[in-house]
Amino acid sequence: MRPAELFAEMSGLPLPVAAGRFTDAGVPVFPCVPDGKRPLIEGGFHAATADAGQVAAWWRRWPTANIGVPTGAPSGLVVVDVDVHGSADGRASFDRADAAGLVGGWEVLVRTPTGGMHAYYPATPGVEQRSWQAGRAGVDFRGDGGYIIVPPSARTIDGATALYRVAEVGADAARTVDGKALRDFLDPRPEPRARPATSHAVGREDAKRLARWLGRQDTDRNLKLFWASCRLAEAGVPMADALDAVLSAAKSDFGPREITATVCSAYRSIHPAPARPREASPVQATEGWFSRAVPARTATSGRGL
Secondary structure (H helix, E strand, C coil): CCHHHHHHCCCCCCHHHHHHHHHHCCCCEEEECCCCCCECCCCHHHHCECCHHHHHHHHHHCCCCEEEEECECCCCEEEEEECEECCEEHHHHHHHHHHCCCCCCCCEEEECCCCCEEEEEECCCCCCCECEEEHHHCEEEECECCEEECCCCEEEECCEEEECEEEEECCCCCCCCCHHHHHHHHCCCCCCCCCCCCCCCCCHHHHHHHHHHHHCCCCCHHHHHHHHHHHHHHHCCCHHHHHHHHHHCCCCCCCHHHHHHHHHHHHHHHCCCCCCCCCCCHHHHHHCCCCCCCCCCCCCCCCCC
């Protein structure tokens, strides 16, 4: 069942009944505080389930609880969360991304109680797309490791209660969204600064100089160690050389375990391990909202928000 079709059934339904409709469609849910977004159960969205008995028990206990749905592989969906707060107007950012062909193909748009919008897309099968935030752009991405509040949940803001409501249904077939490309477009990372050429060979001597320098620092040495280790990693110094040199110069108040953890963290930040594709979840393949084949289509023009 498409999200738009499922959401259309929710209008006017009590929250316990609506939670049951989600489980009937195979969508895992969990209860959140009434009129809010904080999970009510231990484990939060990790404890979401499509087990009808468990879901019914939760909403018997909390009949006014909002409905949370985990995003990413568990539900087979990802959401672009457009916020309007302070100086950040995510609607303008979304329109720019739409004009660039990055956010077309949404299945349904849901209007949020705060005046923002949730755009729902099918998750990319077998590929992990982590949640992220681009605060300056007013756009968040809800993927693996995140969750969303769904209709007919409500929020009370400044004394007025407003519902999550379907605003528009996609006219064309839904398609996946590239979360990484969207983030790079909305919140580009600065280009790494060019390092000046040096006349000496990079290697163990650099690590030894680092060790001597750290030995002269009396404050914030952990931060200085992390910064210096990042510079060594960028210069191609083997991590083993950095560890050996610094460990040999360590003092009692700057112990081996702290040094090892900090140096390893710095090297991982400079040379992160490549993400591994993940096998599609059985829930996604058989019970997810977007388990059907999704043909590609060309990006449509931006719709008014």
